[in-house]
Structures are given as structure tokens and as C-alpha cells.
Amino acid sequence: MGNYLLEIGLEEVPAHLVTPSINQLAERTQQFLLENRVQFDKIVKYSTPRRLAILVENIAETSESKDEEVKGPSAKIAKDAEGNWSKAIQGFSRGQGINPDELVLRGDYYYANKHIEGVATSDILTKIGDEVIGKMTFSTYMKWGNNDFLFVRPIQWMISLLDDVIVPFELLDVTAGRTSRGHRFLSNVEVVLNNADEYSVKLPEHFVIVDSEHRKAEISAQIMALAAERSWKVTLHKDLLEEVNNIVEYPTAFVGSFDEKYLDIPAEVLVTSMRDNQRYFEVYTADGSLAPNFISVRNGNSEYIENVISGNEKVLVARLEDAEFFWKEDQKLKIDDLVKKLAKVTFHAKIGTLTEHMARTKVIGEKLSVLTKLSSDEKEAVLRAADIYKFDLLTGMVGEFDELQGVMGEKYALLSGENVAVAVAIREHYLPTVADGILPESKVGAVLAIADKLDSILSFFNAGLIPSGSNDPYALRRAAQGLIRVIEKFDWHFDLAEFIAQFAGENHAEVLDFIRARVQKLLLERLDRYDIVEAAINSNIFDIAGMMESAYVIDSHKLHGPFKPAIENISRSINLVKKAEILGEADPVFFENEVEQKLYDTVCDLKEQWDEMPTEYKFRAIVHALAPAVELLFDNVMVMADDERIRDNRLALLGHVVDLTSSIADFSLINTK
Structure with missing residues (x-):
């Protein structure tokens, strides 16, 4: 066992890239060692703007030996008509470094059993330059000299020490050794290390705190x-x-x-x-x-x-x-004058001006105010805010400090005598500004935020400017995630599919899939069951708050005893209903067994109160009342009866079950195995 030190000395790395870069170096080194069967205890990370370094503690002297079995050609093609080894077998054997006679026939195939001896770790580490450092990726690269190699910043020196022995490798014209450098200004000298363990001790002596x-x-x-x-x-x-x-x-x-x-x-x-x-x-x-x-x-x-x-x-x-100059000058401006000028500011060349964007947002906000049951004063505030909410983009302060858009809008709106709710909404409509950022606190601000983000998504999709892969130049994924988080925070329940159908556009299905994918991503960050998340986001109502609530509720019950049989019975109902060409209304007249009546009564009772029930109560009703009634039906009658009228009536009865449960989730997607 020994310790291995790797240091990459660089020109100053941008601050936001230092931590991701050292994390990547450690992860790639770990993967490299594991792939080469080199055991170690842990990797300690060191980083500064001028260096990325790792210390691999208690690294084994050699890689582990291993025995492996490699599947070869089938017995059918192993020999020719004279019983000699075929070219396929001979080629396979050469590739494995053994004689064909050493192959083992098992079943219909020949196998090569190989013993691979361990290799000195020092020999393996000589490849770390090409296999680890050379394969690192960054959001920003630099090229230097006359070479084609790209890295986050030019490499100035490298250390590669296994205990006190240099493990040599080269990258461009830099050869790894045992020499580092001190602080650029306070101790700009070479620092020679006798062994790997001296790194975190000697560098601080030269004004570099590497940890x-x-x-x-x-x-x-x-x-x-x-x-x-x-x-x-x-x-x-x-x-x-x-x-x-x-x-x-x-x-x-x-x-x-x-x-x-x-x-x-x-x-x-x-x-x-x-x-x-x-x-x-x-x-x-x-x-x-x-x-x-x-x-x-x-x-x-x-x-x-x-x-x-x-x-x-x-x-x-x-x-x-x-700032003082802009603050004083901006107060001389009038909001209405700035709003008029927005008609000449392009939102996007294919979409139109900011004035047009605000007008569409106002329409969405007005309809959303009704769905979210805002008071008349709140609705009025939404409409007024939608008329002016981008005006501060034309102020001097925001022109100089663009981070203050919205913030200055609130300040100037209050100074101009606007309603407090309107002013707050102007600031809050930008929220959240980052994926996990703070959310609006006011209902007026939340509605404006949703309306603004939704119009952006609809407009860019209608213009064919749809994110693909990692490409999202207009931050539509962030807008969708923000929209989802705001709706979830305020627990606003409405069918988004029905809502956006009111607005012009041919890409509504793509928009819904796009937003559903963001709901899925958010839920998978919080829950560990992919199948439960899939079930929740595929309910028959595109209710974002409902989808998320359903996922949490179902996940919280996944370990309970009745969970498995309940899901299986509801899933069986869904699969049977899919076979029906037409589903009508279940008619008690055609019931032949009391279990049919019991299930029918259970469904009717639940329907009367379903819309008013919280998701938690709905799920409990499914598990403890509806699913057991379905199970009794399956145990006592043949759903797919020979009599077409009886069969259709029973399928219709199960259809009522599916209608209820599908508003929570598609339970057929939940794995109970």
C-alpha cells in the first residue's frame, strides 16, 4: 500500500470552474483505477485557482489478478468437415492468447478460461495522462502553443508521485515530476516534494492552502x-x-x-x-x-x-x-412612456415585440386569475401588472445592472404610486431565477410569473424554437420548471391541457410533453421510484399540482401491506378495460352477483365526494375500499363472460373504477414485482 499524488498546475482557472474540475478529476481517476482493478481507500481532493490535485490513499502495489470466462463461437461452426478447428475458433483462440485445445465446451458454445495476472500499479499510472487528464471535459477550453490539445487553462507543471517515486508520463511538452510551485506573489519558487504525503504540508509553507x-x-x-x-x-x-x-x-x-x-x-x-x-x-x-x-x-x-x-x-x-446617477435619472421617467417604447423592443425576431408578449401574458393571466379564484382586487392587480411589468428594462439602472430587472421595477412602480400588489408582482414575475431559487410569495406575483413563463414556452414552440438535447438557448426548461414549482407551491389544481387549448398554436401536445418531462425530472430528484413517478405523471388529467401530490402520496404508501394487492387489482381492471371496444354505463339490472352491486355502490359513493376529497383520502379509498371490492369481483365472477351483454356491463363497471383511479395515476405503470 502507498499514497499517490497527482497535481496539475495551471494558469488561473475561472472561479466557477474550479470545483467542477477537481470533482471531475477525482471521479475520472476513481473510474480509471477501478477499471484497471487497482484497489485504494479514498481519494482526497485539493484545489486552488492554479492547481487541481488528488491524493489517492492506500493504493495497492499491483492490480488484482482475475479469472474470466469469455464466450466464443458456437459448436456448430467450431470444426470443419474433417474435424479440424475452424478459422473462427482459431481466430478466437489467438485473440484470447490460448490454444484451441484449451477451450471448454459448455452447452452449445466454446469458452476460453483465462487467468489475468495483476500489473504493477506504477505501470498503470503511467497512462493517467492520456486516460484521465486528456479525457477531461469543460464548458470553457483554451488552446495554447501550436498543438491541438484543449484544456480548461494551459498546463504549466505536473506532479506524479507514488510515495517517493516519480511515475513518469508526458502531456504535450510537460513531464510529470515532483516539483510544484508556491504562491504566485508571496513565494514564486519551485517546491520540490520528497514524497506524496508532503504535499499538504509543504505548500502552505509557501503560502498555498491547497485544501x-x-x-x-x-x-x-x-x-x-x-x-x-x-x-x-x-x-x-x-x-x-x-x-x-x-x-x-x-x-x-x-x-x-x-x-x-x-x-x-x-x-x-x-x-x-x-x-x-x-x-x-x-x-x-x-x-x-x-x-x-x-x-x-x-x-x-x-x-x-x-x-x-x-x-x-x-x-x-x-x-x-x-448607480447614484441612474437612480436619480430614472426617477424622472414615466412608466407609461417607457411602456410605449416597449413596442419597439423585440422579444424575438420570430415572435414579435415585448408589447405583444405582454399582451399575450395579460390574456393568460386574466384567465388564470379565474381558475385560481383570485379576489376582484387581485385580478385587477394582475391585469395592471401585465400592462406594465417589463417597463424597467428601459431604465438606466437595469441597463447597467441587469441583475436588478424586476427589483427596480418594483421600486420605480412604488415611487410612481402603483398599487403595492402590482409593484410586488413586477418583481416576483421573474421568480424563480434559478432552478431551486425562491418563489413568489403573493398570488398576484405567482399568476403573473406563470402567465409570463407559459407565454414564453407557447410562443417559442409555435415559432419552432424548441429545445433539443442540451441545447436550450431561451431557457425554456428553466421557465417550465419555474412554472411547475410556482403551481405546486400555491397548490393550484387545474387541467393545463384544457387551459392552453384556449390559445392559438399547433404544438400544444409537444408543449405538454415538454412540461411533463420537467415534472418527471423534479419528482425523480425527490423520489426514488421511477415507476411511481411515471404513474403519477400519466394520470388522465394534466393537473401539475395533482400529479406531484399523487406521486408523494403513492410513494408514502409503497411499503404498506395493502399496497401491492390494491395496485395489482386496479392494474388488472385497467388492462381489461383496454380490451373493450366501447364502454357504456354499468346497469345494475344486469348484475348477476352481489359483488357486482357492492362494487357499483362503492364507486357511486366515492363519485359523490371524489372532487372534494384530498389526494391522500382518495388513495386510501382506492386501497381500502375500491380495490378490495374489485378483488371480490374477480374472485367471484368471470368478467369476460360468454354473454356479451353481461360481459359489456362488467367491463363498464370496471370502466367506472378506471375513471376514478386514473385521475390519481395510471396504476398499471407501477411495478409490484
């Missing part, structure tokens, strides 16, 4: 200490902390400030300037007010920190000056 989790903890501690000294409150935003962690090798946190006059600008603008544009952590006073200060992190030590602080303050002030 990203250790570095992140150090950043967090420094920031919190600075805040505590000044009685400030600070939030260590997860994404920001990750980004800052991946732009430094040796962190030193510091405090900067700006003139209090800028606090007259909306806090969201200041926070965007600091957090999103400059990667600063905003700070708040004890009473929760934004302070005229920020905390940032330097890639270096505390020497000349005053110059660093001054430089960062100047950069921030330049941004705040722009």
Missing part, C-alpha cells in the same frame, strides 16, 4: 472575526463564499468603506454592486441596516493591505457613482 475546505473555513473565520470586532452582522452567502474561495490561494480578509451618502440608493443596488459585481460581503449594523462598509478577501497576506483596501474602495465608488 479548499480548510481555505474556506479560514475565510469564514476571518470574515466573522472582523464583523464581530465591529458588532456587524454578515451573511456568508454560500455561492459567494465558494467563488471567493476559488479565486485565492492564501486568503486575508479586510474591511473597506464607502461614503454614507450612497445609502440613499436602494439597498438592493448597493448589494448587487458589492456582492455580484465585486465579490464583496455586505455588512449590516445591529439594527439590520446596511452599513457603509464591506468585507473582501485578498489573495495574499496583510502586507500593504492599506493599498489593497484603497484600490477596492475606488473601484466600488466608481460603480456607486454610476
Whole structure:
């Protein structure tokens, strides 16, 4: 057993690519070792903006030996007419490195039994350059020199050490050795390692904290200490902390400030300037007010920190000056004037202008307001918001800080005297902005968000601009997922298929399949039963909230004793009903057995209260009342009776069962084996 160190030294990697890159390196190395039957305990990951490194702990000296059996040609073609081995057998034997006489006949085929000896791990690791590093993929590549090799950033050096021995390999003109490099500014020297275990010890001596989790903890501690000294409150935003962690090798946190006059600008603008544009952590006073200060992190030590602080303050002030200017100038604009100008702003060349998009959204929003049972005031707010909700795209502030679209719309709408519900909806219609982002809190904002997203999906599909594969330039998958999450949050039940049928378009079926696929994806992220998810999303009503609720309810009962027989009886009903050419109404006059009447009465009782029953109660009724009644029917009568009239009546009775259960899920898709 030994430890193997692999380090790839690079030019600075963009912060958002560091973590995915080191994860990929570790995963590919693990797969490479497993494929080559090399055992190890674990892979420790190290990363900075200038290096990706892994330490494979307790790696075996050799790969495992193995015996394997390889299926060869059939006995029919193994020998010629004279009884000699055929060319097929001879070729197979050569490929396996054995004599044809060593083959074993089992059944109708010949097999080669081979023993493969283990190989020295050091020999296997010489291939890691081509088999692991060379096969890595990235969203962004660079090419350098006169070669065709592409990587996330140019490779400057590599380490490949098995304990204290170099495992040599080359990639382009770089040969792996035992030499790393220190911090670019604080210790720009070569760092020679005697063995793999020295890596995490020697590099910090040269101002490189290679353990990203250790570095992140150090950043967090420094920031919190600075805040505590000044009685400030600070939030260590997860994404920001990750980004800052991946732009430094040796962190030193510091405090900067700006003139209090800028606090007259909306806090969201200041926070965007600091957090999103400059990667600063905003700070708040004890009473929760934004302070005229920020905390940032330097890639270096505390020497000349005053110059660093001054430089960062100047950069921030330049941004705040722009923000202050736009804030004042935008307040001179009138919403109605901006809305009129939207008629000249293209939503998409094949679809039309923003004004047309807003008009379609208004129609959808109005109809949706009725379905979701909004109050008259809420409906009025939806219509007003739909008339103006994109106006802030033409403001100077949003032109400079596009992250603030919607946010500034709310601010300017309130300043212009718009209803609070309208202003909030203008901000909330963009939500969620990312897959798992926050959702609208108001019903008005939720309806506008759904209407806006639905019109985008319908419009792009009607224009033939449909996502394919991983290609989704207009973020329609994100729009669909956002639409689904909003509907689920507010528990709004309506048939989306019927709803979108009211609007022009020839691609409604494709739109529904597209949205159904997003429902499926969301559910599979939360549940581990693919068959249950499939059953729920294939109910006979395209009720998004209902589909998701059904999946959760069915999944919660999957381990209960009555679950299996209930699903099997309902599934059998579905399969029998599929055989009927025409299903009529079940008529008690033609019942020949009391079990038919019992099932009929059960169905009638449930129908009377079905629409008002929560999904949980519906499913329990299926399991504990309906399915047992169906089972009694199967145990006591022949559904497919010879008498056509009796057979059709029994199929009609099962049809009523299927009508009820199909509103929950297609139970025939659930696996009970």
C-alpha cells in the first residue's frame, strides 16, 4: 500500500470552474483505477485557482489478478468437415492468447478460461495522462502553443508521485515530476516534494492552502472575526463564499468603506454592486441596516493591505457613482412612456415585440386569475401588472445592472404610486431565477410569473424554437420548471391541457410533453421510484399540482401491506378495460352477483365526494375500499363472460373504477414485482 499524488498546475482557472474540475478529476481517476482493478481507500481532493490535485490513499502495489470466462463461437461452426478447428475458433483462440485445445465446451458454445495476472500499479499510472487528464471535459477550453490539445487553462507543471517515486508520463511538452510551485506573489519558487504525503504540508509553507475546505473555513473565520470586532452582522452567502474561495490561494480578509451618502440608493443596488459585481460581503449594523462598509478577501497576506483596501474602495465608488446617477435619472421617467417604447423592443425576431408578449401574458393571466379564484382586487392587480411589468428594462439602472430587472421595477412602480400588489408582482414575475431559487410569495406575483413563463414556452414552440438535447438557448426548461414549482407551491389544481387549448398554436401536445418531462425530472430528484413517478405523471388529467401530490402520496404508501394487492387489482381492471371496444354505463339490472352491486355502490359513493376529497383520502379509498371490492369481483365472477351483454356491463363497471383511479395515476405503470 502507498499514497499517490497527482497535481496539475495551471494558469488561473475561472472561479466557477474550479470545483467542477477537481470533482471531475477525482471521479475520472476513481473510474480509471477501478477499471484497471487497482484497489485504494479514498481519494482526497485539493484545489486552488492554479492547481487541481488528488491524493489517492492506500493504493495497492499491483492490480488484482482475475479469472474470466469469455464466450466464443458456437459448436456448430467450431470444426470443419474433417474435424479440424475452424478459422473462427482459431481466430478466437489467438485473440484470447490460448490454444484451441484449451477451450471448454459448455452447452452449445466454446469458452476460453483465462487467468489475468495483476500489473504493477506504477505501470498503470503511467497512462493517467492520456486516460484521465486528456479525457477531461469543460464548458470553457483554451488552446495554447501550436498543438491541438484543449484544456480548461494551459498546463504549466505536473506532479506524479507514488510515495517517493516519480511515475513518469508526458502531456504535450510537460513531464510529470515532483516539483510544484508556491504562491504566485508571496513565494514564486519551485517546491520540490520528497514524497506524496508532503504535499499538504509543504505548500502552505509557501503560502498555498491547497485544501479548499480548510481555505474556506479560514475565510469564514476571518470574515466573522472582523464583523464581530465591529458588532456587524454578515451573511456568508454560500455561492459567494465558494467563488471567493476559488479565486485565492492564501486568503486575508479586510474591511473597506464607502461614503454614507450612497445609502440613499436602494439597498438592493448597493448589494448587487458589492456582492455580484465585486465579490464583496455586505455588512449590516445591529439594527439590520446596511452599513457603509464591506468585507473582501485578498489573495495574499496583510502586507500593504492599506493599498489593497484603497484600490477596492475606488473601484466600488466608481460603480456607486454610476448607480447614484441612474437612480436619480430614472426617477424622472414615466412608466407609461417607457411602456410605449416597449413596442419597439423585440422579444424575438420570430415572435414579435415585448408589447405583444405582454399582451399575450395579460390574456393568460386574466384567465388564470379565474381558475385560481383570485379576489376582484387581485385580478385587477394582475391585469395592471401585465400592462406594465417589463417597463424597467428601459431604465438606466437595469441597463447597467441587469441583475436588478424586476427589483427596480418594483421600486420605480412604488415611487410612481402603483398599487403595492402590482409593484410586488413586477418583481416576483421573474421568480424563480434559478432552478431551486425562491418563489413568489403573493398570488398576484405567482399568476403573473406563470402567465409570463407559459407565454414564453407557447410562443417559442409555435415559432419552432424548441429545445433539443442540451441545447436550450431561451431557457425554456428553466421557465417550465419555474412554472411547475410556482403551481405546486400555491397548490393550484387545474387541467393545463384544457387551459392552453384556449390559445392559438399547433404544438400544444409537444408543449405538454415538454412540461411533463420537467415534472418527471423534479419528482425523480425527490423520489426514488421511477415507476411511481411515471404513474403519477400519466394520470388522465394534466393537473401539475395533482400529479406531484399523487406521486408523494403513492410513494408514502409503497411499503404498506395493502399496497401491492390494491395496485395489482386496479392494474388488472385497467388492462381489461383496454380490451373493450366501447364502454357504456354499468346497469345494475344486469348484475348477476352481489359483488357486482357492492362494487357499483362503492364507486357511486366515492363519485359523490371524489372532487372534494384530498389526494391522500382518495388513495386510501382506492386501497381500502375500491380495490378490495374489485378483488371480490374477480374472485367471484368471470368478467369476460360468454354473454356479451353481461360481459359489456362488467367491463363498464370496471370502466367506472378506471375513471376514478386514473385521475390519481395510471396504476398499471407501477411495478409490484
